Structure formats: C-alpha cells, structure tokens
Amino acid sequence: MRRLFSDTLVVTERNLIRLPRAPELLLAFTLQPIMFVLLFRYVFGGAIRVPGGSYAEYLIPGIIVQNIAFGGFVTALGLNEDMQKGIIDRFRSLPMSRAAVLAGRTSADIVTNALSMTILVVTGLIIGFSFQTGVLHVLIGLVLALTFGYAFSWVFAFLGLLVKSPEAANSVGFLAVFPLTFISSAFVPGQSLPTPLRQFSDVNPFTIIVNELRWLWTGQPSPDQLWQAFAWVAFILLVFSPLAVRRYRRAASR
Amino acid sequence: MRHSGGVRARIEGQGSGGSETTVNAAAAISARGISKSFGDVRALRGVDLDVRQGTVLGLLGPNGAGKTTLVRILATLLAPDAGSASVAGLDVVADQNRLRERIGLAGQYAAVDENLTGLENLTMVGRLYGFRRAVAKRRGRELLEQFDLVEAASRPVKTYSGGMRRRLDLAAALVAKPPVLFLDEPTTGLDPRSRLDLWDVIEKLVSQGTTVLLTTQYLDEADRLADRIAVIDHGSVIAEGTPDELKDRVGGERLEVHLEDASQATAAAQALATMSDEQPLLSEALIRIGVKGRSGAIIEAVRRLDGAGVGVDDIALRRPTLDDVFLALTGHAAEDGDQA
Numbered sequence: 010m011r012r013l014f015s016d017t018l019v020v021t022e023r024n025l026i027r028l029p030r031a032p033e034l035l036l037a038f039t040l041q042p043i044m045f046v047l048l049f050r051y052v053f054g055g056a057i058r059v060p061g062g063s064y065a066e067y068l069i070p071g072i073i074v075q076n077i078a079f080g081g082f083v084t085a086l087g088l089n090e091d092m093q094k095g096i097i098d099r100f101r102s103l104p105m106s107r108a109a110v111l112a113g114r115t116s117a118d119i120v121t122n123a124l125s126m127t128i129l130v131v132t133g134l135i136i137g138f139s140f141q142t143g144v145l146h147v148l149i150g151l152v153l154a155l156t157f158g159y160a161f162s163w164v165f166a167f168l169g170l171l172v173k174s175p176e177a178a179n180s181v182g183f184l185a186v187f188p189l190t191f192i193s194s195a196f197v198p199g200q201s202l203p204t205p206l207r208q209f210s211d212v213n214p215f216t217i218i219v220n221e222l223r224w225l226w227t228g229q230p231s232p233d234q235l236w237q238a239f240a241w242v243a244f245i246l247l248v249f250s251p252l253a254v255r256r257y258r259r260a261a262s263r
Numbered sequence: 264m265r266h267s268g269g270v271r272a273r274i275e276g277q278g279s280g281g282s283e284t285t286v287n288a289a290a291a292i293s294a295r296g297i298s299k300s301f302g303d304v305r306a307l308r309g310v311d312l313d314v315r316q317g318t319v320l321g322l323l324g325p326n327g328a329g330k331t332t333l334v335r336i337l338a339t340l341l342a343p344d345a346g347s348a349s350v351a352g353l354d355v356v357a358d359q360n361r362l363r364e365r366i367g368l369a370g371q372y373a374a375v376d377e378n379l380t381g382l383e384n385l386t387m388v389g390r391l392y393g394f395r396r397a398v399a400k401r402r403g404r405e406l407l408e409q410f411d412l413v414e415a416a417s418r419p420v421k422t423y424s425g426g427m428r429r430r431l432d433l434a435a436a437l438v439a440k441p442p443v444l445f446l447d448e449p450t451t452g453l454d455p456r457s458r459l460d461l462w463d464v465i466e467k468l469v470s471q472g473t474t475v476l477l478t479t480q481y482l483d484e485a486d487r488l489a490d491r492i493a494v495i496d497h498g499s500v501i502a503e504g505t506p507d508e509l510k511d512r513v514g515g516e517r518l519e520v521h522l523e524d525a526s527q528a529t530a531a532a533q534a535l536a537t538m539s540d541e542q543p544l545l546s547e548a549l550i551r552i553g554v555k556g557r558s559g560a561i562i563e564a565v566r567r568l569d570g571a572g573v574g575v576d577d578i579a580l581r582r583p584t585l586d587d588v589f590l591a592l593t594g595h596a597a598e599d600g601d602q603a
Contacts, residue, residue: 012393019390027378030419095374099435101340104363105391262341 013106020100020113024087025120034083038125042076046132049196057197061229065137070150070222071195073129074215077158078186080122084114084162085169085178088257092170097261111250111257115162122158126151141228150225153238157218160245161186166253170260195219214241291316291443291474292337296346298498299332306332308498309346314476316442319469321489321506322478329498330478331371331447337476338368338445351443364392367436371448375431377421381412384420385435392439399438406434410464426457433464444468446477450484462487482583486510494592502592510583512591517581518560522548523574534571535564554580 028035049068059067088111091097100110130138140147168185169178192206193199193215199207210216221238223229292314299307307329314320322330335341337350339359348355353362375384382403389399407416410430415423420431429449436444446465450458465488469475479485485492486506494502494509502509518538522531525548532543535552538560543552554560561578568575583591 016391019387023376023379023383023387026383027376030378094377095370096376098335098340098368098370099374099388100391102338102363102366102368103388103391104360104393 013108013112016106016109017112017116019105020109021116021120024114024117027087028117028121034086037083038080038121039128042072042125042129043132045076046072046129046136050136053196058201059198062227063137065133066139066141066227066229067223068196069129069133069138070226071193071219073126073154074157074219074222075186075190075195076125076129077122077154078161078190078215079182080118080125080158081115081162081165082179082182083121083165084118085165085182086175087114088166088169089172089175089178092260093174101261108254111163111166111253115159115166118162119155119159122155126154140226142226146225146228149235150222153218153222153225153242156239156242157245160242160249163246163249163253167249167256170253170256189213189215193219214245217241290314291318292320292348292350292476294333294337294346294348297333297336297343297348298345299329299336299341299343306498307336307343310495310498310500312348312493312500314474316474317469317472318490319465319475319477319488321485321492322476322495323480323482323485323492324478324495325480328495330495332498333495334368334445334447334476334478338366339363340368364439365441365443367439367441367444369429369433369436369444369446369449371451375420375428375435378419380417380419381407381423381431382416384431385438388435388438402438406437410434411460424457426453426460429453429457429461430464433461437468442472443474444476446475448478448480451480458484496592516554516560517583518552518554518564518578519581520550520552520564520568520578521576522550523576524548527573530571531568531573534567534573538563538567548576 046068049072050065054064054068057064061067088097091100091110097110101107164185165178165182168181172178172181192202193210193213195215199210199216202210217234218238218241221235225235290313292312294310294312297307297310297312298305310329310333312320312333322333324330332341336343337348337355339355339362342356350362351365353365355362376387379387382400385403385406386396386399389402390396392399394402404413404416407413410433412427412431412434415427420428423431433446433449436446449465450461453461462484465475465477469488475488477485477488489506491503491505492509493500502512504512518535520531520535522528528545528548528550531550532545535543535550539552539554541553543550561580564578565575
C-alpha cells in the first residue's frame with residue numbers, strides 16, 4: 010500500500026513534467042476553455058434564454074463540467090502512447106505497484122483539471138459570473154467538479170487502452186463526451202429542447218452534475234439532487250476503474 | 264552442478280532425461296518446456312534453455328520466430344501457457360515481484376519517455392525501484408557518465424539520436440545493477456557506429472559478471488557478443504552451440520554469382536557443382552554456393568564459368584548470413600518462417 014502511494018506519486022510527477030513540453034496539450038487546458046467561454050457568452054449567449062440570473066452565471070458551471078469531463082482525454086492519449094512506445098513494458102518490468110501506472114496517470118489529470126478550472130473561473134469572473142453562495146458551498150462544488158473529472162479520467166483510461174492509436178482515442182472520446190455534454194443543461198435549459206432530447210437531458214448525469222454545481226455556486230433553484238450527483242461520480246468510478254484495470258492487464262500482456 | 268557447455272538448448276522432443284523436466288537452479292537463466300500461444304498462433308512450442316552465470320546467450324532467429332515472446336516470459340511481462348523457468352534463482356511466475364528487482368530489460372524500441380530528459384528518465388526508474396529521490400538521481404548521473412550522455416542529461420529525449428536513445432534505454436535497464444539482463448534486438452535500426460559503441464558497453468557489462476540473454480537477427484552481432492547461440496524458428500530451438508560450431512554447420516563462406524543472362528543459370532550451376540558438396544542455390548540470375556574454406560574460389564569459379572561460356576555480371580565471396588544458417592539448418596529461407 011505504501012508502494013502504491015509512492016509509485017503513484019512518481020508516475021503522477023512524470024506525467025506532469027511532460028505536460029509543459031507538449032505545448033499543443035497545454036493549449037487544450039488553457040486557451041481552448043477561454044475560447045469556449047467567449048464563444049458561448051458573446052456569440053450564442055444572446056439568443057439563449059435562461060431562468061433566473063444572467064447567462065454568464067448559467068454558463069460557467071456548465072462549461073466547467075464539460076471541460077473537466079474532457080480533461081481525461083490526456084489520460085487516453087497518454088496511456089495509448091505509452092502502450093505503443095513500450096514504456097508500459099518498462100513499468101511492468103520494474104518492481105513497482107502495477108496499479109500505480111493507471112492511478113498516476115489519472116491523478117495527474119486532477120492537477121490539469123484544477124488548472125483549467127481556475128482559468129475558467131477567472132475568465133468567468135471577468136465576463137460577469139459571480140459566486141452567490143457561502144465558502145462551504147463553493148468548496149463542495151469544487152470537490153464535486155474535480156471528483157467528477159477524476160471519474161471521467163477512468164472512462165478515458167478505458168477508452169485509451171481499448172483503441173489502437175492515439176488519434177482513435179481522441180475521436181472516440183470526442184464522440185462519447187460531446188453529445189453527453191451538449192444534450193444536457195450545461196449550455197441551454199432542458200425545457201428548450203424537443204421532447205426526446207429533453208427526456209435524455211433530464212436523466213443525463215451531466216445535467217445532474219451541472220445543476221448541482223450551479224446550485225452550489227449561484228444558489229439557482231435546482232431539485233435537491235446533491236447525493237445523486239455524488240452517486241453518479243461514484244458509479245462512474247466503480248464501473249470504469251475495474252474495466253480500465255482489466256483492459257490494462259489484457260492489453261499489456263501481449 | 265554445471266553443465267559442461269554452460270548453455271544448452273535442445274531440439275524439442277530430442278531426448279527426455281528425468282533431469283530435463285526441472286529447471287536448472289545453478290544457471291542464471293533456465294527454462295523448461297516453455298510454450299505460449301496467441302489465439303491460433305503457437306509462438307513457443309516447448310523451449311528449453313540454460314544460460315550460465317556471467318555468459319551471453321544469443322537468441323537468433325527471424326521476425327516472428329518467438330524470440331521476443333521468450334524474452335517477455337523470462338522478464339515476467341508474460342505468463343507461459345506451459346513449462347517453467349527461473350531467472351537468478353527465482354521462478355518467473357511465482358516470484359515475479361522479487362525477480363523484477365534482479366533483472367533489467369532493454370527493448371528494440373527504446374522504452375524511455377521522450378518528453379523527459381535523460382536524467383529525469385533514469386531518476387524516475389530509480390524511484391520506481393524504491394530508491395529515495397536523491398539516491399535515484401545520483402545513480403542516474405553515474406549511468407549518464409558511464410554511457411557518455413552527460414552533455415545530453417538535461418535535454419528531452421526527443422532531441423536524442425537513435426544511438427543515444429538506445430544507450431539511455433540500456434542505462435535505464437541497469438539502474439538497479441541487475442545480475443541478469445535481457446536485450447531484445449538492442450541494435451536493430453542503429454547505424455554501424457552506434458552499433459559498435461553499444462557492443463562495447465555490453466561486453467564491459469559481461470566482463471563485470473552480468474548474465475545476458477540477447478535476441479538478434481544478425482549473425483555478426485551474435486558472433487561478436489555471444490558465448491553460445493541458440494537458433495529459434497517457429498517457436499522451437501532448432502540448433503544451439505558456440506558461434507564457431509554453428510558456422511561450421513552453416514558451411515563457411517559462400518560464393519555469389521550474378522549472371523548476365525538468367526537463362527544460363529542451369530549451365531552455370533552445372534559448371535560450379537563440383538566446387539562444393541552442397542547443391543548450388545538458384546534464384547533467377549543469382550547463384551549461391553557454399554565454398555567451405557576454399558582458397559582461390561573466385562578465380563576457379565570464373566575459370567569454370569568462362570569455360571562453360573557463361574557470362575558473369577558480378578561475383579563475390581560473402582560470409583554466412585542468417586539466411587544461410589536457416590537454409591543449412593531448416594532447409595527453408597528465413598523469410599518463410601516469418602509469421603508476425
């Protein structure tokens with residue numbers, strides 16, 4: 010157990026050192042979210058009617074959840090690349106904790122997710138977003154967003170180990186997450202959607218997470234589903250982490 | 264008890280003494296009846312192998328022969344379907360975790376992180392062996408010095424040349440000073456200069472007592488480095504011996520004759536036939552024939568071909584290649600055995 014912890018730290022550190030040296034990835038964490046915020050706030054925002062407060066207040070929690078869910082794609086890319094390039098073999102020939110390879114990869118995502126969340130919040134504050142609740146609620150919101158992102162890193166870990174190339178990992182991840190985020194309450198209220206889409210949006214975990222984050226940060230009325238939001242996080246984690254571990258064992262022993 | 268030859272690999276099914284079914288604990292690497300299949304492909308079919316401590320065994324064979332699979336099993340990356348093996352006295356399945364502290368693995372693709380520097384790579388590996396950060400760093404510096412990479416220590420590996428990467432990969436395998444080293448095609452794709460450098464490094468390690476199992480497609484590499492060579496084809500060891508023993512079986516130097524006109528091939532083969540006890544090998548305008556230790560072979564061949572009225576484009580003596588080993592040992596060319 011001590012080994013798992015220290016090895017996970019080493020692998021996390023390795024993944025974080027890499028990051029600034031792959032500038033194209035760093036752009037995905039920094040400039041891309043800002044671009045999305047500006048796009049929605051100033052291009053689409055004017056045409057979207059939301060209940061209560063301003064669109065900036067509506068938008069920021071939604072875009073943070075979308076962004077943090079996508080954050081795991083670095084895990085998919087990273088694991089896939091490590092697999093192709095034989096680094097996984099290096100790890101497996103070492104007397105280290107096996108679980109640390111995946112745990113270190115997904116843990117690094119927490120750091121990058123926190124980074125892009127900070128950027129989004131700051132951008133939000135500039136364009137008219139503000140926290141309307143107490144410190145405790147804001148902190149619970151941060152925890153919710155980061156744990157949700159961490160759970161999604163395991164989804165991406167599974168995808169990254171499933172597909173043959175980093176490019177495929179990218180597009181499969183995109184296909185999986187894009188509809189989930191857009192057919193939810195992240196950017197537009199569910200009531201504005203056609204019935205089948207609204208039904209999907211209502212049960213979409215993204216809707217639940219976004220609504221709760223909105224409620225925690227802006228106090229906007231939302232059905233009290235906080236436990237459901239965390240239950241979804243736990244569910245995704247419990248389903249996809251064993252899947253990813255199993256897939257890792259299989260893929261690595263060839 | 265040591266085997267007189269130090270290294271032994273037998274043809275499958277040949278002999279079955281009682282002592283052959285258990286691994287040889289005195290050997291640094293010992294395998295008995297190792298088999299492994301991937302779906303329908305039988306990658307290994309009962310491989311036996313012993314490597315005495317402090318020696319080099321060269322595992323020679325074409326792509327897809329099963330070399331890499333065998334190395335992956337011995338290095339604990341893969342579990343065998345059948346058979347047993349021990350490395351450094353530890354079972355490759357039951358004692359995996361302890362064994363990993365005692366082996367180093369360097370592959371044909373350099374398994375180092377391109378976005379980390381040389382020092383960062385080695386420090387990471389050291390820490391994953393359980394060293395403290397400072398100790399891992401010191402060991403990393405030591406290895407960079409040993410492998411002539413000091414100047415590149417703080418550059419990301421993606422700026423390294425192929426030879427530098429390969430040296431770093433080997434350095435990473437040596438972080439914990441393992442007594443047993445697995446090198447999977449260590450020089451494939453390297454330029455001749457880097458190849459020679461790497462050979463020097465490997466020789467030095469062996470002189471310090473490291474046991475090495477080396478896979479290669481190149482006879483000259485096995486020739487230079489290996490104390491003994493095992494030839495593997497279709498997942499079985501088909502021959503084993505010292506490099507000299509194998510070369511004798513291959514039949515020494517070979518004469519290659521390129522004809523001006525492929526239609527004269529049969530006439531040419533007839534003219535050359537009595538120069539060797541082997542049948543000449545024809546492929547279109549190219550004739551190959553073994554001329555074991557025969558001096559003046561070129562002059563005699565030219566004289567004979569001239570006498571038979573055969574026009575010659577080019578004629579040369581060539582050292583035996585892996586193709587020749589395969590031809591002599593299996594009766595088929597190396598490419599025929601290529602499945603993966």
